[in-house]
Amino acid sequence: MPVRKPSTERQRRLGAELRRMREHIGMTINEAATVHRTDRTTVSNTESARSGVSSDRVRVWAANYRCPDASYIDALAEMARERGPHWWDEYRGALPAGLLDIAEMEHHAAALRSAQIMHMPGLLQLPDYMRGIFAEAVPPMSPTDLEQHVAFRLRRAQILDRSDPPPCEFLVHESALRMRFGDRRVLLRQIEHLLRQAERPNVAVRVVPFRAGGFANAGSSTLYACGPVPQLDTVQIDVPTGVTFLHAETYLVNYRSVLDRMRERALEAGESIDFIRQVAEEI
Structure with missing residues (x-):
């Protein structure tokens, strides 16, 4: 995913939840990168919302983190899937x-x-x-x-x-x-x-x-x-x-x-x- 700036609170929240999921099982960024078959920069940028993440990737990472909460994973995948533009984007840069x-x-x-x-x-x-x-x-x-x-x-x-x-x-x-x-x-x-x-x-x-x-x-x-x-x-x-x-x-x-x-x-x-x-x- 390309690097994006600036991120929204909702995007930052999604990244934070993925970070919490990883930290909950005591996995380091390097270990996560190996499990996800990617690099640590991708994991870090995703968790900090510097780059986007697809709903499919959310589900794969959640499975790799052994998260058992299906409703929680569904909600996170929806956060990744749902994209704008929305009406409030008309005010971006003005407010x-x-x-x-x-x-x-x-x-x-x-x-x-x-x-x-x-x-x-x-x-x-x-x-x-x-x-x-x-x-x-x-x-x-x-x-x-x-x-x-x-x-x-x-x-x-x-x-x-x-x-x-x-x-x-x-x-x-x-x-x-x-x-x-x-x-x-x-x-x-x-x-x-x-x-x-x-x-x-x-x-x-x-x-x-x-x-x-x-x-x-x-x-x-x-x-x-x-x-x-x-x-x-x-x-x-x-x-x-x-x-x-x-x-x-x-x-x-x-x-x-x-x-x-x-x-x-x-x-x-x-x-x-x-x-x-x-x-x-x-x-």
Whole structure:
């Protein structure tokens, strides 16, 4: 396979999984190259996503690594088989690569769980609300960049309109319902939109009210994308340096726990809708 640059998060994840599979049985790169009847450069470039890999090669390497999990292997082979271009590739070079990786992750997710503290969930935002958020960006965005970010986020939201949309659970803290990005009318329209989106059969919006007290991960935003098999789940978090993706098993276990603990503090879906309406009346 030819060397490619730059790789996407999904491609890097596939390479990382092949590396983990090799390391799990204690095989070195040189030993793997011998078993695969190739050279160590090919193994190294594949694991680091500097070069592509076919689905057939994924299956051969998995067999050589004696991996017994057929569902896991099928999912990895599908990752290798599925190629673009996709709609987010239109933005390549114009927006940070991490944003495109988020869109790709959402596109392939079997389910999505989102935790939001100060903002409404990105997939459920209206354009004017988005503009209010992006207007606070550091460093400031130009008007053109701001509108491009709005258009991109709206395209991401179209995942909810697919014929097979993923099940989505949005955990929203009360502070996000009350924080104004834009004026009062913008916030009211955003809340009304949130209520409409909550009527979708695949969307569950659950509110964590102030009275629930503190909870895990209160200071950040988390998106947990469920893969076709649990080993391929991905956590995406926003940090001051940009978008970060986590997929080591320890991270997955910890973030599942974080979301589960926050969920325990959240109101049930029906109660959450009533709570959102009450907040709207108070604004």
